[in-house]
Amino acid sequence: MYDPSMRVLTVLELxxxxxxxxxxxxxxxxxxxxxxVQRYVARLQDLGIPVEGRRGVGGAYRLKPGFRLPPLMFTGEEALSLALGLQALRHLGLQALAPAAHSAGAKLGRTxxxxxxxxxQALEDAVQLDASPWVVTTDAALLSQVLEAVRAARTVRFEYVSHQGQTTARDVDVYRAVHLGGRWYTVGWCHLRGERRCFRLDRMRGLSVLxxxxxxxxxxxxxxxxxxxxxxLPPAxxxxxxxxxPPEELAGRVSLWRTDLTPEGGGSRLRCQREDLENFAAFLLGLGCAFRVDGPPELRGVFGRxxxxxxxxEAGGTLAHDPEPGAP
Known part of the structure; x- marks a missing residue:
């Protein structure tokens, strides 16, 4: 079943x-x-854990009444899995949880x-987790509400902002929360449409659990x-x-979710579907290599702006935001 040290810990857990x-x-x-079993109990007692035993028929073990165990006791694999999980949490677009993740990591280290x-610590230092350039920041409190609704099987009500900027009121029976391609989604039955639908959490406003x-x-x-x-879905x-x-130089720097990256002419051809062209333009500039935009024309317009x-x-002026195309 386990090695001897794991069996001793299992006795303690029981x-x-x-x-x-x-x-x-x-x-x-x-x-x-x-x-x-008696040897395992003796080992716990050697470690200073007051395990009491009752001999004879129906003999049993218990912890001394009033004894308080340390709050956390982990094996090496358990500790590593927790440390890496906390590290990965920082790449899920839940920035509000970053302080909590650091605090939990510090508590783990002290324990x-x-x-x-x-x-x-050595294994953590040896691991680098790549954050997708398409990660969208998500409200951790909103995600918590959605997860509570999933757990309790309760309908949620919220306003949803579509890609075109239209806002509709929705009542949804939420089945699951999913993280995919740098975004958080919830999937459930939409009362307004009368069918299953998926919703991006970063477009949900004023959610309440009914x-x-x-x-x-x-x-x-x-x-x-x-x-x-x-x-x-139709591409934006x-x-x-x-x-x-070449593609090998771009490995780990370009998200391959809904993206096609192939060799072409000594470089790479990148084809994808994106909604926010200004963020995508900034991403291209951040790659640090020359590029040519073949489409769409709107992306070339973004680079012009x-x-x-x-x-x-460069001239010392300031321009905080560009007006939207066609805006007065």
């Missing part, structure tokens, strides 16, 4: 969860003999034994549904750009 545990049950759960703490329950579908694969749905802008760098802003900044 004693924490139950007022008393019989030796026979521990032996069955650990797949060892009752005599071996671990010195040798294990050094081992985890006192209205529903029965979620069994074994619903929200991720598969979302991928199929997003594949069928079909982008085609030639980059003066950016050039004007750069010229104004």
């Amino acid at each position: 004693l924490q969860a139950r007022e008393t545990v019989t030796g026979a049950e521990l032996a069955r759960r650990l797949e060892v003999s009752p005599r071996t 671990l034994p010195h040798a294990l703490r050094e081992s985890v 006192d209205l329950g529903f029965t979620p579908p069994d074994a619903f694969d929200a991720l598969a549904y979302l991928r199929d749905t997003l594949t069928d 802008h079909a982008v085609s750009v030639w980059l003066a760098a 950016l050039a004007g802003r750069c010229a104004a900044a």
Whole structure:
């Protein structure tokens, strides 16, 4: 089942969860003999944990009443998984949780034994997690509300802003929350449309959880549904750009979600579908290589406006925002 140290920790976990545990049950759960259980209990006692035993028929073990265990005790693999999970959390667009992630990491470090703490720190330092350039910042409190509604199977009400800027009121039976391609989505039954729909959390406003329950579908694969749905969505802008760098040089710097990156003419052809062309233009400039925009014309227009802003900044002027095309 486990190595001996894992079995000792399992005994401790069982004693924490139950007022008393019989030796026979521990032996069955650990797949060892009752005599071996006695050795594990003795090991816990050697570590200063007051385990009391009752001999005879029906003999059982318990922790001394009033004894308070340390708040966290982890194996090396458990500690590493927690540390890497906290590190990955910073790449999910939930900036509001960054202080909490740092605080949790600090608490984890203080709790671990010195040798294990050094081992985890060394492994953390050796790992680099790449943040997708398309990650969209999401309100952590909003995500928490959605997750609570999913857990309680409650309908939510919110205003939803479409890509065209139109706002509609929605009541939705939320089934799941999904992180895909740098964005958070929720999938559920939309009362307004009378069918399943997906919604981006960064476009949801004023969400409230209603006192209205529903029965979620069994074994619903929200991720598969979302991928199929997003594949069928009409593109906001079909982008085609030639980059003066081969694909291998761009690895890890270009998100491949809904993106095609192929060799072409000593460089790379990037084709994708993007909604926010100004952010995409800034991303292209940040790649640090020459490029040529072959489409759409609107992207070339964005670079024209950016050039004007750069010229104004170089001349010492200020220009905070460009007006929208066609705006007075």
